[in-house]
Amino acid sequence: xINTVIEQLQxxxxxxxxxxxxxxxxxxxxxxNAHHVLLRPHIKTHKCxxxxxxxxxxxxxxxxxxxxxxxLVFINGGIKSVTVAYPIISQAKLDNLLTASSTHETxxxxxxxxxxxxxxxxxxxxxxKTAINVL
Numbered sequence: 001x002i003n004t005v006i007e008q009l010q011x012x013x014x015x016x017x018x019x020x021x022x023x024x025x026x027x028x029x030x031x032x033n034a035h036h037v038l039l040r041p042h043i044k045t046h047k048c049x050x051x052x053x054x055x056x057x058x059x060x061x062x063x064x065x066x067x068x069x070x071x072l073v074f075i076n077g078g079i080k081s082v083t084v085a086y087p088i089i090s091q092a093k094l095d096n097l098l099t100a101s102s103t104h105e106t107x108x109x110x111x112x113x114x115x116x117x118x119x120x121x122x123x124x125x126x127x128x129k130t131a132i133n134v135l
Contacts, residue, residue, distance in 0.1 A: 006090045022054065029058040040083055049077040068093040075100045075108070083109040083135070085119065087117045094124035102130065109133040 006015075032039040040062040041055050052063050052074060062081025065071035071084045075097070082101070088094055088110060101108035112118050112134055126133045 006078065025051075025055055025058050029055070029060065033059060042066075042085065043074065047073070049074065049107070050129060051130065052077075052079055054071070062109075068097055071108075072096060072100055075104050075106045078092075078104065079106065081107040081109070083111075085111060087111050087113045089117055089120040091120065091122060091124060091127075093118065095127075098128045098132070102128070109135055111126070111135045 003048050009015075027042070029039060031079050039055075039060045041052075041060055042064045043052055044066050046052075047070060055063070058080070062083060063074055064078055064083040064085050065074060068084060068088055068090075071082050074082050084097070088097070097108060097110075100106070110121060110132055112121060117133070121134060
């Protein structure tokens, strides 16, 4: 709830209709539940831990991020299952993700789309002495 006149807000500024947000989260979770689908909503539009927590509280089993840096915010914020939607071959980015997911005991899921991607994950997994969930 904002106790400020809208004209006095500094821009840019994001305003969220909380009741509509909660309704939309419930609606999509209801669709997933009706079809027996585990929902991992993409956070690309909100990039907000608080909204992700609302989605999880409604029944989502994790979140999906586009990039490694976005995923790190959610891993470090305590989200217990994070999928990275785009393949990562950078060893530095993989190191950051694997270290954070180990530290926070996060179920990290990574996508691959090439032999090079599989090889990059294999190298990182060996270096970190861990298994990687691969899609």
